[in-house]
Amino acid sequence: NKVITLKERPSGKPDEKNFELKKEEKPALEDGEILLESKYISVDPYLRGRMRDEDSYITPFKLNEPLSSMVVAKIVESKNDEFQEGDHVSGMLQWKQFQKHTGEDLNKITNKKVPLSAYLGILGLTGLTAYLALKNIGKLKEGETLLVSGAAGAVGSVVGQIGKIKGCRVVGIAGTDEKIDHIKSDFGFDAGINYKTTEDMAKAIKEHCPDGVDVYFDNVGGEILDAAMQNINDFARIINCGAISIYNKEEVPKGMRLEGIMVKKRALMQGFIVRDHADEFQEAIKQLGSWLADDKLKFDETRREGFENVPKAFIEIFEGKNTGKMLVEV
Ligand code: NDP
Numbered sequence: 001n002k003v004i005t006l007k008e009r010p011s012g013k014p015d016e017k018n019f020e021l022k023k024e025e026k027p028a029l030e031d032g033e034i035l036l037e038s039k040y041i042s043v044d045p046y047l048r049g050r051m052r053d054e055d056s057y058i059t060p061f062k063l064n065e066p067l068s069s070m071v072v073a074k075i076v077e078s079k080n081d082e083f084q085e086g087d088h089v090s091g092m093l094q095w096k097q098f099q100k101h102t103g104e105d106l107n108k109i110t111n112k113k114v115p116l117s118a119y120l121g122i123l124g125l126t127g128l129t130a131y132l133a134l135k136n137i138g139k140l141k142e143g144e145t146l147l148v149s150g151a152a153g154a155v156g157s158v159v160g161q162i163g164k165i166k167g168c169r170v171v172g173i174a175g176t177d178e179k180i181d182h183i184k185s186d187f188g189f190d191a192g193i194n195y196k197t198t199e200d201m202a203k204a205i206k207e208h209c210p211d212g213v214d215v216y217f218d219n220v221g222g223e224i225l226d227a228a229m230q231n232i233n234d235f236a237r238i239i240n241c242g243a244i245s246i247y248n249k250e251e252v253p254k255g256m257r258l259e260g261i262m263v264k265k266r267a268l269m270q271g272f273i274v275r276d277h278a279d280e281f282q283e284a285i286k287q288l289g290s291w292l293a294d295d296k297l298k299f300d301e302t303r304r305e306g307f308e309n310v311p312k313a314f315i316e317i318f319e320g321k322n323t324g325k326m327l328v329e330v
Pocket of ligand 1: 129156176274275319
């Protein structure tokens with residue numbers, strides 16, 4: 001049974017040498033337990049934060065112990081009447097090929113119409129994040145302008161599409177021309193900005209958002225946030241969903257002072273953590289599922305194959321190698 005542990009805490013950008021592939025005995029079941037075989041493993045930017053030894057909203061990973069993330073797994077043996085062999089579940093599970101579990105807090109996958117991997121993306125935490133942050137903080141109104149960074153990624157690509165469903169002008173920011181083409185032609189974004197080839201981001205945002213920005217969905221933080229802030233409208237809503245541009249920095253970089261703009265524009269800026277909204281998950285999954293069924297929402301994913309490639313896939317997120325959800329097919 002293969003297992004991936006955290007060998008050392010990364011300094012700066014994570015490296016494959018920070019992780020270790022180990023072998024252990026396949027676990028034997030006791031009454032009430034199930035044996036799970038990992039099928040798809042999600043790799044996510046926030047895991048970088050858990051690799052630091054510091055207080056956060058979620059506990060840090062321990063050295064020399066398996067890491068964990070959202071996983072879709074198959075039940076290969078069951079000594080628990082509530083779970084049948086052959087069924088699939090998703091949940092926060094360890095980076096192990098096989099693991100035993102009591103079944104508590106696992107989500108049973110019953111809808112066979114969507115691919116299993118969707119439970120790590122569009123119907124998993126990233127889809128929920130897009131939907132619930134827009135619902136609770138963005139409060140989009142028809143005709144408004146929505147700007148989103150990380151626009152070709154798992155969360156960002158769903159955010160933009162929901163913006164179109166709500167009748168907004170949607171502008172996305174991403175790191176390659178191919179990604180910009182992709183969000184426009186496949187996801188219906190009105191415009192896109194490649195932040196890696198654009199000298200003056202504030203000016204580019206102004207050009208593409210001629211009526212200003214009503215909602216900025218921030219997945220990256222840093223200088224792109226500063227540029228967005230220079231274009232917000234009165235009563236704009238800024239959703240601080242993530243800050244991938246600073247996750248690998250050893251010191252938090254200094255930036256623009258925002259209080260002047262915040263006052264002048266009477267703007268709202270609010271941090272968002274999807275786990276605070278567990279009571280809204282069922283409603284959100286229902287809505288996302290119905291948009292999927294009606295073809296109003298599409299999703300894509302970047303798959304890497306093989307259990308041992310989980311750390312590599314995780315690192316590739318910071319290199320922008322993914323479009324849509326990055327995951328590993330075990
Ligand atoms: P993505 O699929 O968007 O992958 C991350 C993308 O970020 C990369 O593909 C890359 O695309 C871009 N990126 C990498 N480095 C930088 C950088 N230095 N500056 C700008 N962009 C960069 O990941 P997710 O959709 O899973 O997550 C997106 C954000 O949402 C993250 O910040 C994550 O932490 C956050 N998040 C927050 C949640 C919450 O509850 N608050 C829940 C889930 C996610 P490119 O080619 O465009 O550079």
